Each structure stands twice: as structure tokens, then as C-alpha cells.
Amino acid sequence: MVRALEGALFGFLVLANLSLGLYFSFRKRNTAADSSATRNEVFLASRMLKTLPLAASSVASLFSSTGLVGFPAHYYAYGWHLSWGYLMPLLLIPLATHVVVPVLYRLRITSIFEASN
Incomplete structure (x- = not known):
């Protein structure tokens, strides 16, 4: 019982992270503003955090x-x-x-x- 629950939880976490990654990767491709994002904007949030x-x-x-x-x-x-x-x-x-x-x-x-x- 515990092993099945652990497997289900692990599978859920993997699928949740995968779906978030796919969602944001497709969302970025569809917007023109994100296509010109520089390294400063992506990694440093334009130094505005x-x-x-x-x-x-x-x-x-x-x-x-x-x-x-x-x-x-x-x-x-x-x-x-x-x-x-x-x-x-x-x-x-x-x-x-x-x-x-x-x-x-x-x-x-x-x-x-x-x-x-």
C-alpha cells in the first residue's frame, strides 16, 4: 500500500513539473514580447526584483x-x-x-x- 502511494505521488510530481514546463515553453513561443527576451530579463528579472x-x-x-x-x-x-x-x-x-x-x-x-x- 505504501509503495503504491509513493509511486503515485512521485508520478504526480513528475507529471505536474513536466506539464508546467511544457505550458510555459509553448506560452513563450506564442508571444512576440518574450521572443526578444535577453539574458538580463530572464535570469535577473531586469534587476527589478x-x-x-x-x-x-x-x-x-x-x-x-x-x-x-x-x-x-x-x-x-x-x-x-x-x-x-x-x-x-x-x-x-x-x-x-x-x-x-x-x-x-x-x-x-x-x-x-x-x-x-
């Missing part, structure tokens, strides 16, 4: 499927000693937001890995 969507995107990019499965399993198996690693980001986030991000913003680059021309 508000604070909350930008913060949500940044937080979501920190999570990975391996981490979501692996960290609770590690805590269960070996204890909470890994949680000490969460203290360092609390110290480094203010440094990053007040020093690194303003520099990247003034340079108008989107990633620290962006190569200069």
Missing part, C-alpha cells in the same frame, strides 16, 4: 536535495554535533551583506564566478 522574492530565491538556492535528506539522517545517526556549523554563517552573513554584496552590486556582475572581458 523586490527584496522578498530575491531573498526567497537566495535561500532556495542554498538548499539541495542531498542536504534535505542527508542532514536529518546524519543527525539521527551521529547526533547534533554537525549543527555547530550553523554558527559560522550567522557571523559571516552580516559581513557578506555589508561588504561583498555592495561591491558586486556596483560592478553590476551577477556572480563571483563571472569572468571579466
Whole structure:
């Protein structure tokens, strides 16, 4: 019973994601405005994102499927000693937001890995 329910849920999630992808890909083909979308418009939202969507995107990019499965399993198996690693980001986030991000913003680059021309 549980295996069938898991399979049905997995199939539903795959079909939902596939249908969303197909819907938006066909929708973009049918509109003339989206055909001229530049990289800046697609990936950076023309640099017009508000604070909350930008913060949500940044937080979501920190999570990975391996981490979501692996960290609770590690805590269960070996204890909470890994949680000490969460203290360092609390110290480094203010440094990053007040020093690194303003520099990247003034340079108008989107990633620290962006190569200069």
C-alpha cells in the first residue's frame, strides 16, 4: 500500500513539473514580447526584483536535495554535533551583506564566478 502511494505521488510530481514546463515553453513561443527576451530579463528579472522574492530565491538556492535528506539522517545517526556549523554563517552573513554584496552590486556582475572581458 505504501509503495503504491509513493509511486503515485512521485508520478504526480513528475507529471505536474513536466506539464508546467511544457505550458510555459509553448506560452513563450506564442508571444512576440518574450521572443526578444535577453539574458538580463530572464535570469535577473531586469534587476527589478523586490527584496522578498530575491531573498526567497537566495535561500532556495542554498538548499539541495542531498542536504534535505542527508542532514536529518546524519543527525539521527551521529547526533547534533554537525549543527555547530550553523554558527559560522550567522557571523559571516552580516559581513557578506555589508561588504561583498555592495561591491558586486556596483560592478553590476551577477556572480563571483563571472569572468571579466
